[in-house]
Amino acid sequence: MDVKEVFKSEIAKINRVLSHSLSVIENERLRSAMLHYPSAGGKRLRPITTMLVANAINKSGELAVPFGVALEMVHNFTLVHDDVMDNDTVRRGMETVHVKFGLPEAILAGDALFAKAFEIVGNMEIDGERKSRLMTLLAKAVLVLAEGQQMDMDSEKLSAVSSEAYLKMIERKTAVLFSAAAQGGAIVAGAQESLQETLFEFGRLIGLAFQIRDDILCLRGDPKETKKPKGSDIRNGKKTLIVIYALEALSDDGKADLNRILGKKDASEREIDEAVAILESAGAIDRAQRVASEMIARAKILLDDLPSNEYCNLLRELSDYMITRTS
Amino acid sequence: MDVKEVFKSEIAKINRVLSHSLSVIENERLRSAMLHYPSAGGKRLRPITTMLVANAINKSGELAVPFGVALEMVHNFTLVHDDVMDNDTVRRGMETVHVKFGLPEAILAGDALFAKAFEIVGNMEIDGERKSRLMTLLAKAVLVLAEGQQMDMDSEKLSAVSSEAYLKMIERKTAVLFSAAAQGGAIVAGAQESLQETLFEFGRLIGLAFQIRDDILCLRGDPKETKKPKGSDIRNGKKTLIVIYALEALSDDGKADLNRILGKKDASEREIDEAVAILESAGAIDRAQRVASEMIARAKILLDDLPSNEYCNLLRELSDYMITRTS
Numbered sequence: 201m202d203v204k205e206v207f208k209s210e211i212a213k214i215n216r217v218l219s220h221s222l223s224v225i226e227n228e229r230l231r232s233a234m235l236h237y238p239s240a241g242g243k244r245l246r247p248i249t250t251m252l253v254a255n256a257i258n259k260s261g262e263l264a265v266p267f268g269v270a271l272e273m274v275h276n277f278t279l280v281h282d283d284v285m286d287n288d289t290v291r292r293g294m295e296t297v298h299v300k301f302g303l304p305e306a307i308l309a310g311d312a313l314f315a316k317a318f319e320i321v322g323n324m325e326i327d328g329e330r331k332s333r334l335m336t337l338l339a340k341a342v343l344v345l346a347e348g349q350q351m352d353m354d355s356e357k358l359s360a361v362s363s364e365a366y367l368k369m370i371e372r373k374t375a376v377l378f379s380a381a382a383q384g385g386a387i388v389a390g391a392q393e394s395l396q397e398t399l400f401e402f403g404r405l406i407g408l409a410f411q412i413r414d415d416i417l418c419l420r421g422d423p424k425e426t427k428k429p430k431g432s433d434i435r436n437g438k439k440t441l442i443v444i445y446a447l448e449a450l451s452d453d454g455k456a457d458l459n460r461i462l463g464k465k466d467a468s469e470r471e472i473d474e475a476v477a478i479l480e481s482a483g484a485i486d487r488a489q490r491v492a493s494e495m496i497a498r499a500k501i502l503l504d505d506l507p508s509n510e511y512c513n514l515l516r517e518l519s520d521y522m523i524t525r526t527s
Numbered sequence: 528m529d530v531k532e533v534f535k536s537e538i539a540k541i542n543r544v545l546s547h548s549l550s551v552i553e554n555e556r557l558r559s560a561m562l563h564y565p566s567a568g569g570k571r572l573r574p575i576t577t578m579l580v581a582n583a584i585n586k587s588g589e590l591a592v593p594f595g596v597a598l599e600m601v602h603n604f605t606l607v608h609d610d611v612m613d614n615d616t617v618r619r620g621m622e623t624v625h626v627k628f629g630l631p632e633a634i635l636a637g638d639a640l641f642a643k644a645f646e647i648v649g650n651m652e653i654d655g656e657r658k659s660r661l662m663t664l665l666a667k668a669v670l671v672l673a674e675g676q677q678m679d680m681d682s683e684k685l686s687a688v689s690s691e692a693y694l695k696m697i698e699r700k701t702a703v704l705f706s707a708a709a710q711g712g713a714i715v716a717g718a719q720e721s722l723q724e725t726l727f728e729f730g731r732l733i734g735l736a737f738q739i740r741d742d743i744l745c746l747r748g749d750p751k752e753t754k755k756p757k758g759s760d761i762r763n764g765k766k767t768l769i770v771i772y773a774l775e776a777l778s779d780d781g782k783a784d785l786n787r788i789l790g791k792k793d794a795s796e797r798e799i800d801e802a803v804a805i806l807e808s809a810g811a812i813d814r815a816q817r818v819a820s821e822m823i824a825r826a827k828i829l830l831d832d833l834p835s836n837e838y839c840n841l842l843r844e845l846s847d848y849m850i851t852r853t854s
Contacts, residue, residue: 307611332662339646354556
């Protein structure tokens with residue numbers, strides 16, 4: 201599945217609403233900082249999830265577009281602020297917002313993207329009850345995201361992280377927006393509470409798998425496709441699921457070799473290749489891919505609760521894409 | 528009027544809801560950073576405005592408390608982020624959040640306070656239509672705040688600022704939350720659109736007057752009461768309404784004397800006294816106080832649209848307090 205080809209018209213629609221919403225920001229400098237990431241493209245997987253769910257339930261995908269755009273804004277707001285917190289200088293091959301516009305502007309642009317997300321939902325053409333539910337969903341998601349980011353920062357100081365703690369962290373940092381995307385589509389479509397909950401869980405599973413695949417691509421992917429330097433997670437000393445699995449499987453010597461390179465900011469390409477080889481030999485990357493695949497299998501079973509139609513089929517394809525994607 | 532005495536029970540109620548809402552944040556470090564400013568007290572003028580308006584219309588002040596608390600959270604979120612942007616190290620005699628907890632924690636705590644505000648409104652015991660209106664009001668207010676903060680940062684680079692530009696800036700940075708407070712109370716009470724608009728304007732006027740009085744207290748106030756170092760605006764080179772009026776009235780020599788001290792970070796107490804004397808002699812502080820008084824007079828006329836009852840009288844007293852307060 202090539203997401204960009206299959207969902208060409210949806211992505212175009214999302215991008216139109218997205219840039220129109222931001223074009224009304226009066227202050228030129230603030231507007232440019234807010235547009236920096238959203239206008240650089242992206243797969244728009246969260247809005248697509250929202251639209252597909254709403255369409256699968258009762259063809260209300262069009263109505264759901266603004267909520268998808270709101271999610272995309274929240275996603276971008278967290279990217280802007282996370283880049284400040286992590287002191288990252290490059291994203292998607294571009295300067296990060298705080299590098300290009302300055303720290304105050306990055307904080308402010310993030311805040312304004314966040315506020316804009318709620319304003320967009322407030323202007324949707326649905327009843328107040330549903331708007332209020334969507335906004336509450338969004339607010340709760342951001343609270344969870346913030347707790348996830350704090351957990352991530354806390355975990356950097358720990359010497360060992362369990363796979364449970366890692367999954368809990370990415371559930372908060374990544375999966376929650378996919379949960380909100382799927383449940384939000386169901387809210388727009390007026391689905392019952394139980395179906396909303398099923399879709400929240402569906403989003404959680406595809407979101408977790410998405411993040412695990414991300415970690416895998418950082419090691420096995422082609423940097424030209426992923427637009428990330430190979431092994432950056434290793435240089436940053438990230439205790440991903442893959443690293444946790446490897447440390448479980450390796451001998452003391454193997455562990456020592458891995459730990460020597462892990463977190464070495466100036467590790468050479470050769471050292472990165474060596475670390476990747478250790479992770480491969482421990483079977484850790486394959487194991488992570490298997491775990492992600494199991495999540496996707498469980499996610500697809502949940503889709504049986506939806507009417508079986510073309511949109512439901514596309515949701516299945518989208519689920520598979522989470523663990524087969526190369527970019 | 529002693530706000531803290533008159534509204535003792537309201538303030539206690541607001542503080543209870545405020546601290547209970549934040550006590551559920553799981554991550555200890557994040558929770559402490561979020562609580563740092565709100566738990567240090569404050570006059571709670573925004574929530575009091577909301578409660579009084581809702582009570583004046585139809586005694587729905589109790590119902591309106593959570594919206595007031597949401598405003599207080601938004602207010603505190605902007606304080607946390609503004610302190611980072613302005614690189615301030617002290618607020619209310621305490622270390623600022625980023626100094627005490629670190630930059631990443633300050634960004635995150637602000638974001639989480641913002642999200643929490645929406646969650647609180649989402650949990651209010653009113654219909655979805657009103658919740659959605661309140662959340663949209665809050666979102667629009669934050670967008671305006673962000674534009675105001677950007678204007679403020681932009682204006683620091685300008686050599687001259689007009690009184691119109693200054694009023695436009697404080698309308699965005701300060702008055703908008705008072706507007707939201709008053710309109711929000713009206714929304715909770717189920718008031719008609721036209722009364723909502725009147726109260727938005729009422730909030731704007733008392734908010735502007737509040738800020739002008741703040742600028743005055745920075746020069747004339749007793750630092751023990753204001754909890755701000757005397758003349759900090761002068762050291763920071765702020766082009767307040769007072770400075771703008773003075774530059775209009777002063778001779779070239781007077782202007783030169785003022786400009787020599789304005790923005791001098793290490794100005795001595797004597798220099799600050801000298802600058803204050805120049806501003807006084809130009810009649811600029813009195814003029815600013817007169818402008819604020821006119822705003823309050825106009826604000827009180829707008830209250831004629833409310834039922835005349837004890838709460839409406841308290842709103843009049845609250846309006847006067849904005850320009851008579853000494854702390």
